Amino acid sequence: MPHCPVSSAPRQCSRNLVSEAFDLVILGGGCAGLSLAVALAAHGERCPRTLVIEPRTQYTNDRTWCYWNDHRAPAQCPVQQSWQSMRLVHGGLSVSLDCGTTPYQMLAARDFYAMAQRTIAQQPKIELRQGSSVVGEPSLSGDIWRLRSSAGEVTARSVVDTRPPQGPRRDGAVLWQSFYGQEIECTAAVFDPSSLDLMNFLAPDPRHVAFVYLLPISSTRALVEVTVFGAAPLEPQALAPWLEAAIAERVGAAPFTTLRREQGILPMGLIDTPRQTHPGCVKVGVMAGGARASTGYAYQRIQQWASECARALVSQGRPVAHRPDPWPLRWMDRIFLEVLRTEPSRGASLFFSLFSRTEPAHVIRFLSGRAGVVDSLHVIAAMPVAPFVRALIALARRRGRVSGIEGMA
Ligand SMILES: Cc1cc2nc3c(=O)[nH]c(=O)nc-3n(C[C@H](O)[C@H](O)[C@H](O)COP(=O)(O)OP(=O)(O)OC[C@H]3O[C@@H](n4cnc5c(N)ncnc54)[C@H](O)[C@@H]3O)c2cc1C
Structure with missing residues (x-):
């Protein structure tokens, strides 16, 4: 295979291919890709020479990111709105909850994208290339990754792939x-x-x-x-x-x-979270373990991963993927999701019990993926026993036949 040394300039490779060489290529400049670029930019001179490849020519205000603020989000992005109180309503009953210690915050995507573009523009070692798509999968030759994009070939020592797979599959x-x-x-x-x-x-x-x-x-x-x-x-x-x-x-x-x-x-x-098959290439983002299993919340987890990944790239020259949740939390999520999947008509009363019988701080930490033992015990105590025992038995029976989420089987 042709093999290009890593440098900042385009290189002539064997077989007359001209490719640009980087330390790191990030595939996709969405939430995960831009968050990593922002976290890398904070390392100043130690930042690897990075290319972010993004198909969109323009960013629009395509979403809002909400989360209970536990200070994992980058402080440089302005919050559009913040609430200290939230409500659940079910069957004519309503419960109001104080979330003042971890306010529920909303970021407008337009502000996040603008903050990331400004940060990248100020860091000469990072380039955001819009209007360009990566085609196919990266291939390894020696210790260099080779990628085809609509703007030509690119090589890098490390690859962070945030591209979502094609469409959600029912059994995915x-x-x-x-x-x-x-x-x-x-x-x-x-x-x-x-x-x-x-x-x-x-x-x-x-x-x-x-x-x-x-x-x-x-x-x-x-x-x-x-x-x-x-x-x-x-x-x-x-x-x-x-x-x-x-x-x-x-x-x-x-x-x-x-x-x-x-x-x-x-x-x-996710049924099949992509596994890291080589230390130099990781798949990340909402379809690769970036989303909290029981809620789908991903923004804060992505921010936490971005800081960790930037530190690993700067100190060891290798990216890291999303860390799996601790196994007790994975089991709780799996059982909770099994109850929702098999008895969805109970879903409203389960969530209502969870919030009305437990201090909001315990539930918020559980839903944000930061539950400790005490939080988990409070959450378990708020749940009706029978459906959870049924779900546990069903899962135990299936274990071995069907693989669980995130490596639980
Ligand atoms: C409308 C909406 C609202 C959400 N609200 C919340 C919320 O309130 N709280 C929360 O925690 N989470 C929320 N999420 C979930 C999650 O935070 C977001 O989906 C988040 O954007 C996921 O980041 P990502 O980088 O994995 O994916 P994306 O942000 O979608 O980024 C993937 C990037 O890959 C690019 N790409 C695609 N194909 C290619 C290619 N061939 N080559 C190169 N690049 C490519 C795409 O253009 C895109 O920019 C929301 C999701 C959506 C869709």
Whole structure:
């Protein structure tokens, strides 16, 4: 195989291929790719010479990232909104929860992308190449990775691949979280911006758990989203009627304008998390272990991984993938997801019990993937015993026949 030395200039390789050489190539400049670039930029002179390859020619405000702030997010990105209180609603009952110690925060993607582009522009060792796609898989020759992109061939000592695989497969995750939302501006003051609706459950359904997620930005503006946890991934067209009904219920007759829409299908418990097959190349991001199994939340985990990966690249010259959760948390997630998968009509009452019977701090740490032993015990104590025992028995029977999530089998 042709073999190019790593340097900053384009090199003439054998077989007359001209390739550009880098220390690191990041495939995909989305949340994970840009977060890693931002974390690397903070290492100044020690930053490896890095290329980020991203197909989009322009970034748009295509999503919002929300999380309970535990200070893992980069401080340089402005928060659009922050809430100290949240609500769950189920079957005519509602519970309000104080989350003031870890406020629920919302970042606009447009602000994150702008912050990342500014940071990269100030670090001469990192290039963000937009309008270019990577084709196929990287191949190794000697200790150099070779990649084909629409803008030519590139070589690097290390590769971080954040590209999502083609579309969600029904059997690719224990459950899929499908959602579709609209940010609307209403002519009347119909929202209460002091509290968000984390989960306002729709009627129980034997196929899935469905709820409305409402983020009020002001008394007239909100992001209203319909979310479904189910075995089958759902496209926005399937969710649109529920979203229309949810908006109509909240705004009544008041006219409103749609400012933007967002949609997604996130894995909850990936069946096959990609394994690292070579120390110089890792697959990361939401479809490679970046998302929290029981919630689909990924932003904070990606930030934590980005800092760790940047440190590993700077100190050892090798990237690292997402660290799996500790096994007790993986088991809790697996059992919880099994209950939601096999008895989805119980989903609303399970979440409602979880939040109404436990101190919010325990649940928030569990949902954010930072639960300690005490948090886990509180979460377990809040759950009804029978469905969890049934799920545990079903999983134990299947063990050996079906591989579990994230290396649990
Ligand atoms: C609408 C939406 C809302 C979300 N909200 C939240 C939230 O509130 N909280 C939370 O924690 N998580 C949330 N998530 C989940 C998760 O945080 C995001 O999906 C996050 O963007 C995942 O980062 P990523 O880098 O894995 O994927 P992406 O950000 O999608 O990045 C993947 C990148 O790969 C690029 N790419 C694709 N093909 C190629 C190719 N051939 N060559 C090179 N590059 C390629 C894409 O253009 C893209 O930029 C949300 C997801 C969505 C879709």
